Amino acid sequence: MRTVSVTDDLHEYLRSRRTLVDRYLDSEIRPGEGCPPRLWEAMRYSLLAGGKRLRPILVLMACEVAGGQDKQALPAAAAVEAIHTYSLIHDDLPAMDNDDLRRGKPTCHKVYGEALAILAGDALLTLAFGIVSASYPPRTAAACCTELARGAGAAGMVGGQVEDLACEQLPGTLDALKNLHARKTGALFRASLQLGVWAAQGERSGGPDPALGRALDAYARCFGMIFQITDDLIDVESSAEKTGKHTQKDASRGKLTFPRFLGTGESRRVATDLAKEAEECLQPLGERAAKLDALIQYILTRDC
Ligand code: IPE
Ligand code: IPE
Ligand code: MG
Ligand code: MG
Ligand code: MG
Numbered sequence: 394m395r396t397v398s399v400t401d402d403l404h405e406y407l408r409s410r411r412t413l414v415d416r417y418l419d420s421e422i423r424p425g426e427g428c429p430p431r432l433w434e435a436m437r438y439s440l441l442a443g444g445k446r447l448r449p450i451l452v453l454m455a456c457e458v459a460g461g462q463d464k465q466a467l468p469a470a471a472a473v474e475a476i477h478t479y480s481l482i483h484d485d486l487p488a489m490d491n492d493d494l495r496r497g498k499p500t501c502h503k504v505y506g507e508a509l510a511i512l513a514g515d516a517l518l519t520l521a522f523g524i525v526s527a528s529y530p531p532r533t534a535a536a537c538c539t540e541l542a543r544g545a546g547a548a549g550m551v552g553g554q555v556e557d558l559a560c561e562q563l564p565g566t567l568d569a570l571k572n573l574h575a576r577k578t579g580a581l582f583r584a585s586l587q588l589g590v591w592a593a594q595g596e597r598s599g600g601p602d603p604a605l606g607r608a609l610d611a612y613a614r615c616f617g618m619i620f621q622i623t624d625d626l627i628d629v630e631s632s633a634e635k636t637g638k639h640t641q642k643d644a645s646r647g648k649l650t651f652p653r654f655l656g657t658g659e660s661r662r663v664a665t666d667l668a669k670e671a672e673e674c675l676q677p678l679g680e681r682a683a684k685l686d687a688l689i690q691y692i693l694t695r696d697c
Pocket of ligand 2: 480481484490550554577578624638
């Protein structure tokens, strides 16, 4: 099925999608009247600092697979990136991972102080719901809000972050580790794929195609797990120059990670098996899912 090579074609595709997302975030997203300028500056500092933009790109890709256009997907794409950026700002705080480098720049709290960084994160989270509710007709807007709330909330990303911190003090089990990764990282990827489907098909009579939603959700579950396994491997094997964030930090903090649990070789093998499973999830979608298929190889072999 793979017609897009993992090298030049996909890299070029990702570059152009990143540019599209960056331009939209820069030019279309506004905080609303009354936002203190310093708060907006802190929000934009982190939001426009770069980043791979994988979640918004997945929204665009899912929308395309579902027969939609970029302009339908962009508000949802911006919303999920706003939530992801908020999660990074908070993840880097002293009370959490205590990091001073993110996306190649000093972390938000290092530049703006902890209080403003917390509030910039809060405002980005709220902005995401404002964007989708203002950009789509009621049914699609409501569904997008539900997906975002599920992905980002207490049973999703935030719940996973709570477990991630709790596990610093515990021996942990492989099941606990999988569960934690599925929530802290996987839940927002699952939401991204569903947002793309809703953006494209939300207003169809009867709503989105359930079989498409299921296939992409099964893919997203694998994607999220591979993504966090490779994030954990990157912490062990890569460098701040490549990643724009400090590495070799998980072990010193006692984080429950795949490399700590299984070693790097076995972790990579688990990720490779999940990549095969992800490809199988796309089989029913045929050629239209070729780029999603290629993206799996990209995240499996990434070093940043
Ligand atoms: C980092 O996410 C946080 C995790 C969920 C592992 P990314 O690696 O997608 O970060 P950016 O957006 O590219 O900076
Ligand atoms: C963070 O996971 C996941 C989030 C929800 C932000 P990590 O703590 O491993 O992410 P990095 O390595 O700091 O980017
Ligand atoms: Mg963390
Ligand atoms: Mg961290
Ligand atoms: Mg990490």
